[in-house]
Amino acid sequence: MDYNGIYEAPENGELFDYPDTVYGVMSWWDYGHWIETIGHRIPNANPFQAGIGGRRGSIEEENQPGSSTFFTAQSEEEASAVLEAVHPDPDKAGARYIISDVEMATGKFYAMTAWTLDTKGYYQSYWTGNEYQYLPSTRYFNSMESRLHILDGNGLKQYRMVHETWAYQTQEVVYKQVYNFLLGGSIPEVDTGYVKIFEYVKGAKVTGTAAPNETVSIKTTILTGQGRTFDYSQSTTSDSEGRYEFTVPYSTEGPIPGETQFDTAPAGAYVVSYGNTTTEVRVSEEAVLKGEEVKVKV
Template structure:
C-alpha cells in the first residue's frame, strides 16, 4: 500500500510535468484498493481497534484512505489542467494537501495519527533493545552493531545482490533521461524494499523479487547490447527445418556467446545453487524439542482447554475466564509455537513476542513480568514473584512448567537481558594466562536460566526437574568448568539433557528441632530418565529456639494419577543431617503439591 502510494505520487508528478494524463493511475488505484478493502473486511477484528499488527479497522481505513489519495491526486491534476497552472506547483499542492490531511487526522484521531507517523520507522528503522535480538527483525546490514553485507550475500548471493544495486543505478539513470511508468514503478518499489531490508531482514523474501527483476533487467540490457534481437529475427527467417539449425548456429558472434555465458555464470547459477540449498527443508524443531513437547503433552495434567476449540475473546477491558485447571508453560518466546502445537499446552511467551515482558524505553520503567524477567531473575524468590505476577489472580502462578534448552542457556541468553534493558555484568573479563577472555560471571550463574539448566535446580525450593532429553555435545561442560573455577565447586563438567522440563510446585515443608543456631543439611540423589544422577541439597541454620525448616520440591514416592508423570526423582529418601546425626525423610507427592508439613 505504501509503495503503491509513493509510486503514484511520483508518477502523477512526472505525468504532470510531461503534460500527460494520469487517469489510468486513478482508475487502477481506486479499483485495486476498493477490492483490497472488501477482501479484508471479513477478517478484521473490531475488538482490536486500530492495531496495525492484526487485521483491524486500521487496514480498511488505510485502503480507503489510499483510494481517497488516488482520487485527490487525479482531481488536483485535472484542476491544474483546466486552470492551466504551472506544473511545478503540482508537487507543492500534493504535499500541502498531505500535510493538511495529517493535521486533520491528528485532531480527529490521535491514535491513528500516531500509527501513521510511526509506521515508516517501524518498517524502515533499525530497531534497538530487545527487539533487535529477534533474528528476522534485525537489520540486513548490521550485526552486533557492525555494518556488514554478509547477510545480504547469504540471502541473495553476492552476484544477485550486486546485480540488484547495479540494476537500480542503471534504472535511475534511465528514468532521469526518460521516465517510463513501468521503470518508475520498479525503481520506487526496489528502493523502498531496499530500505525495508535495511530496517528488518525478514523483508528479504520481498526484495528477492526485486533482485530477480533487476537481474533480468541487466541481462536484458546485455543481450540488447550484443544485438540478440538480430539473432531472433534471423532464426525466424532462416530456420525452416532442423536441417537449417547448424547453418544458423554459425551466425553467432563471440560477444553474443560470451553474453549468454556471463548471464548463466553470474546471474543464474549462483542463485540456482542457493535456492536448491534453501529448498531442502528445515531442521526446526529438532528431535529433542519434539520429544520434550510430546512428553509434555502425554505426561502432564490436562489444562482443561480444548486444543481444537475456538474461544471467544473477552470484552474490551475484561480478562478471559480460564478454568481452574489451566496453566502456562514458561520458556523463551522462540519455543512458544512448539509448546502449543506439539505439546498442546499454553506458552507464556510466543514468537509473536507476546509474554516477553521487560522494558522497552528506559531502565527506569517497570520491569513487566514475563519470560525475560523470569529467566534473568537473580534469585528463586524473584523468579517466583514474576511467575505469580503473570497470573491476574494473586493466589495463582502464571506457569506450572518451565522448559529450557542449552541454546537458551548459552547462545541466546544475552537476548533475555536485552529485553529488560539491563545487560551489564553477565560476562566479565578474566585473566586465563593467554590473555583476558570474557567468561560468564556471577550474575550469569545467579540467573534463573543458569540455575535451572546448568545446575538442575539444585538448592531451589519450589522447582524440580521432571524430564530431560538426551545430551548433545554443547558448550555446557565449558560453562560448568567456569562455574567450578569461580565458586570452588565440583559439579560434573559434562553435558546433560539438551531440553529440560521443570515443574513449579508448592513444595513439602520438612521441619524439626535441633540445638539453637546449628547448621542443618538436607540432600538426596536424583536419577533422571536418561540414567543421569545429580545431587540435590540445601543448607540452613536453626533459629534461636532450635527450629529449622526446608521446603523441598521432589517426591520420594513417585507420581500419582492425574498429576505429572515424572521420570526424574530421588533414588531414595532425603537425608537430614546435623552434627553426627542423620535422619531419613520420605516425602509423598501429595505433600509436595499441597505444601504439607512433614515433621522430623
C-alpha cells in the same frame, strides 16, 4: 481446554475466564509456537513477542513480568514473583512448567538480558593464562536460567526437574568449568539434557528440631530418565529454640494419578544431618503438591 475448540472472546476490558485446571508453560519466546502446536499447551511467551516482559525504552522503566524477567531473575524468590505476576489472577501462578534448553543457557542468554535493557555484569573479561576471555560471571550463575539448566535446580525450593532429553556436545561443559574455577564449585563438567523441563510446586515443609543455632542440611540424589544422577541439597541454621524447616520440591514416593508423571526423582530418601545426627526422611507427592508439613523423627 479443547485445543481445537472455539471460544467466545470476552467483553471489552474483561479477561478470559480460564478453567482452574489450565496452566501456562514458561520458556523463551522462540519456542512459544512449538509449545502451542506440538505440546497443545499455553506458552507464556511466543514469536509474536507477546509475554516477553522487560523494558522497551529506558533502564529507568519498571521491569515488566515475562520470560525475560523470569530467566534473568537473580533469585528463586524474584523468579517466582514473576510467575505469580504473569497471571492476571493474583491467586494463581502464570506457569506450572518451565522448559529450558542449552541454547537458552548459553548463546541465547544475552538476548534475554537485552529485553530487560540491563545487560551488564553477566559476562566479564578474565585472564586465562595466555589471553583474556569473556566468560560468564557470578551474575550469570545467579540467574534463574543458570540455576535451572546449568545447576539442575539444586537447592531450589519450589522447582523440580521432571524430565530431561538426551545430551549433545555443547558449550555447557565450558560454563561448568568456569563455575567450578571461578566460584569454587564441584559440579560434574559434562553435557547433560539438551532440553530440561521443571515443575513449579508448593513444596513439602520438612520440619524438625536440633540444637539451637545448629547448621542443618538436607540432601538426596536425583536420578533422571536418562540414567544421570545429580545432587540436590539445602542447608539452614536452626533458630534459638532449635527449630528448622526446609521446603523441598521432590517427592520420594513417585507420581500419583492425575498429576505430573515425572521420570526424574530422588533415588532414595532425603537425608537430614546436623552434628552427629543423620536421619532419613521420605516425602509424599501429596505433601509436595499441597505444601504439607513432614516432621523429621529422630
